[in-house]
Amino acid sequence: MSDNVVTRIAPSPSGFLHVGTARTAIFNYLFARHNDGKLLFRMEDTDPERSKEEWKEAIINAMKWLKLDWDGEIIYQSQRIDIYKEYALKLQELGNAYYCYCTPDELEAKRKKALEAKEFVGYDRKCLHLSEERRQELDAKGVPKALRIKTPHEGLASFSDIVGGDLTRDYLEMDDWVIMRSDGRCTYNFCCVVDDHLMGITHVIRGNDHIINTFRQCTVYDRFGWDRPNFAHIPLILGKDRSKISKRHGAVSVMDYDTQGILPEAMFNFLSLLGWAPGDDREIMTRQELIDAFTLERVTGANPIFDPVKLEWMNAEYIRNMDDNEILDRVRWVMIDAGLTTRLSVEAHWHWMLQVVRLLKERVKTLRDFPTQARYFFTDEYEYDEKGERKHFSDSAVIALLIALRDEFSGLSDGFGEDEIEKALRSLAERLEMKPAKLIHPTRLALTGLTGGPGLFELMHVLGKEKCIARLDRAIEYLEEKFS
Numbered sequence: 001m002s003d004n005v006v007t008r009i010a011p012s013p014s015g016f017l018h019v020g021t022a023r024t025a026i027f028n029y030l031f032a033r034h035n036d037g038k039l040l041f042r043m044e045d046t047d048p049e050r051s052k053e054e055w056k057e058a059i060i061n062a063m064k065w066l067k068l069d070w071d072g073e074i075i076y077q078s079q080r081i082d083i084y085k086e087y088a089l090k091l092q093e094l095g096n097a098y099y100c101y102c103t104p105d106e107l108e109a110k111r112k113k114a115l116e117a118k119e120f121v122g123y124d125r126k127c128l129h130l131s132e133e134r135r136q137e138l139d140a141k142g143v144p145k146a147l148r149i150k151t152p153h154e155g156l157a158s159f160s161d162i163v164g165g166d167l168t169r170d171y172l173e174m175d176d177w178v179i180m181r182s183d184g185r186c187t188y189n190f191c192c193v194v195d196d197h198l199m200g201i202t203h204v205i206r207g208n209d210h211i212i213n214t215f216r217q218c219t220v221y222d223r224f225g226w227d228r229p230n231f232a233h234i235p236l237i238l239g240k241d242r243s244k245i246s247k248r249h250g251a252v253s254v255m256d257y258d259t260q261g262i263l264p265e266a267m268f269n270f271l272s273l274l275g276w277a278p279g280d281d282r283e284i285m286t287r288q289e290l291i292d293a294f295t296l297e298r299v300t301g302a303n304p305i306f307d308p309v310k311l312e313w314m315n316a317e318y319i320r321n322m323d324d325n326e327i328l329d330r331v332r333w334v335m336i337d338a339g340l341t342t343r344l345s346v347e348a349h350w351h352w353m354l355q356v357v358r359l360l361k362e363r364v365k366t367l368r369d370f371p372t373q374a375r376y377f378f379t380d381e382y383e384y385d386e387k388g389e390r391k392h393f394s395d396s397a398v399i400a401l402l403i404a405l406r407d408e409f410s411g412l413s414d415g416f417g418e419d420e421i422e423k424a425l426r427s428l429a430e431r432l433e434m435k436p437a438k439l440i441h442p443t444r445l446a447l448t449g450l451t452g453g454p455g456l457f458e459l460m461h462v463l464g465k466e467k468c469i470a471r472l473d474r475a476i477e478y479l480e481e482k483f484s
Contacts (some may be wrong), residue, residue: 005037009063009070010192013043016253017062019306020207020237020245023271027278029068030272030294040199041070044456045078046191062205062254065264067287075199084186087194087224088147088179096223097179099145101138102126122175123148136430148221149190151176157215162232162296164208169215170325177216182317193220201229208233223473232296235275235303255396257311261366263322266315274304284317300327307458312365319361328357331370338371340378340383355462359454371482376448377463380471384478388451392442396483399476404428405443409465416465418457427456 008026011021023414032039040061060074077084091097100123114121128150130138138145151174156166167222180188186194194211196204204214211233221228239245245252257267269285277300278285278293285293319327332346332353346353356377357370364370376382384393391399408424409416425443429436444456447468453459460468 004200004202005032005035006040006200007032007037007205007417008040008042008196008199009068009200010042010044010195012047012050012060013045013052013055013059014047016057016255017059018252019254019271021256022062022254022267023237023274024206024234025063025068026066026268026271027276027296028203029070030291031203031205031296033291034294038071039068039476040072040075042075042195042199043077043197044188044191045076046185046188048078051078058253058255064254064259066268075195077195080191080195082196084194085180085184087150088186088190091149091179091220091223092147094223096149096150097147097290099135100130100148100178101135101143101145102127103128103395120173120175122173123177125153127177127277128176128437132291142343142390146178146182147180148176149179149223151219157218159214159218159228159231161211161214162230162301163235163301164233165213166212167215171384174215174219179220183378189216190220193224193226194215196229197221197224197226203230203232203296205234206368207234207236209236211339230294232299234299235301237274238303240305240307242303242305245380258273261368261370262315263318263330263367264310266311269318270311270314273304274299274306284314316365319364319367322352322361324357327361329351331357331367335371335374335378336369339370340375352462355467359458359462363454373453376450377459380467380474382449384449384475385451386446388441388445388449390444391481392451393479396479398442399479399483401432401439401442401445402472402476402479404432405439406469409472410469416461416468418455421460422457442475443472447471 007027009028011017011025019163021456029039031037043059045058046054063070085369088097092099102123110124111121125147152171155171156168157171157174158166160166177189180186213234214231218228222444237245254267258264265287268287269290272285272290272294273283276294276298278290279298282289328346328350332341332343335341335346336343341353353363356374360370360373364373405425405428409421410429412420412476414420425439429439440456441451444453445451447460447463463471
């Protein structure tokens with residue numbers, strides 16, 4: 001591959017960064033970095049009615065969250081209106097575009113008539129054949145005019161696609177579409193070609209819903225006599241019901257997943273594998289591994305399924321393999337938002353919170369799971385799980401067991417480490433001639449309010465002797481009142 005590979009990401013700020021657009025951006029990023037090329041960023045914000053500043057900012061933040069480091073400054077199409085107009089007029093001077101004086105009402109009437117007759121719905125090229133005298137007359141009256149490209153009227157339009165192969169379409173199905181509106185603003189397909197040409201884009205990688213646009217854009221390249229870039233149209237992401245992914249499938253904006261506790265590294269890895277595979281059985285891959293392995297030839301033609309369950313599995317793998325300090329650095333804000341702690345408290349008890357993270361990281365799927373599973377480490381105000389209570393607090397005999405455990409733990413003089421805690425509990429179980437589980441389950445419920453979680457002896461060590469004794473006393477008092 002040439003050392004001069006240049007790709008681009010070109011979102012439209014008519015909404016937040018959709019996962020489909022993010023996946024397209026990732027493919028462009030991987031291809032550019034694999035080939036030591038450049039990735040450029042263009043914001044397609046020429047439509048003032050649909051483009052909003054907050055969406056521009058949101059898109060940029062999402063790109064940064066995914067660590068898609070583009071090359072150079074962001075190019076805003078809204079700042080290049082005069083450039084597009086200049087090139088539209090050049091195309092007209094070349095004889096490859098002409099003015100159209102048809103009114104919107106007239107065009108709509110023709111469209112409806114064509115639909116009723118089940119004929120091709122496209123411009124009938126009426127104004128292509130206007131005499132110069134008639135044009136001057138209309139201009140003198142100030143009749144609004146748009147500029148249409150002169151599309152070939154016969155033969156086949158074609159282009160070669162790296163993913164889809166050779167694609168063709170009859171020119172009869174492509175009308176002379178508007179490249180510049182009567183107000184001087186140029187249309188998407190024209191602006192896109194001008195920018196891609198001036199930016200030196202060598203590879204246009206985008207969703208296959210753009211194929212119809214590519215046929216039109218190729219006409220612009222050809223009419224100017226410009227070299228076409230290489231095209232690669234990638235399959236669209238579908239929901240599990242095999243429909244195009246939308247809000248009804250859950251979060252759609254990339255940053256929605258950040259809010260849900262998905263790590264950007266996991267999201268990057270997950271989206272990279274939607275419609276592309278490395279050629280082996282790898283699924284958890286570092287960014288550099290993805291860059292090294294990525295080729296467009298391995299992009300599949302089939303539409304990939306966005307599986308949130310698999311995303312959570314992958315996210316859990318990233319959490320498990322992440323350094324504890326890094327996890328705490330990210331999860332502390334989630335803990336603070338949940339009201340479990342404060343910034344100052346985290347900083348003052350960093351070592352202790354590392355122990356909490358270390359205990360829970362094997363059991364969570366997202367960062368948002370930490371507050372739920374860690375709550376009992378931060379507060380004594382919790383209720384006992386209903387099912388757990390029915391199973392482990394259903395007999396008044398459990399009171400004597402908890403009292404015996406409290407006394408056993410209170411008598412530990414050699415520290416409150418995991419080994420000492422385990423030895424004390426198992427020793428008591430042996431004296432009482434019962435299985436340790438008969439003590440472990442009610443103890444866990446008393447100390448955490450839950451029936452599951454990390455190892456009992458590990459969590460007791462992190463809670464500390466004083467807190468464990470106090471919570472056993474709390475449970476004993478609760479049960480004594482319950483059975484009184």
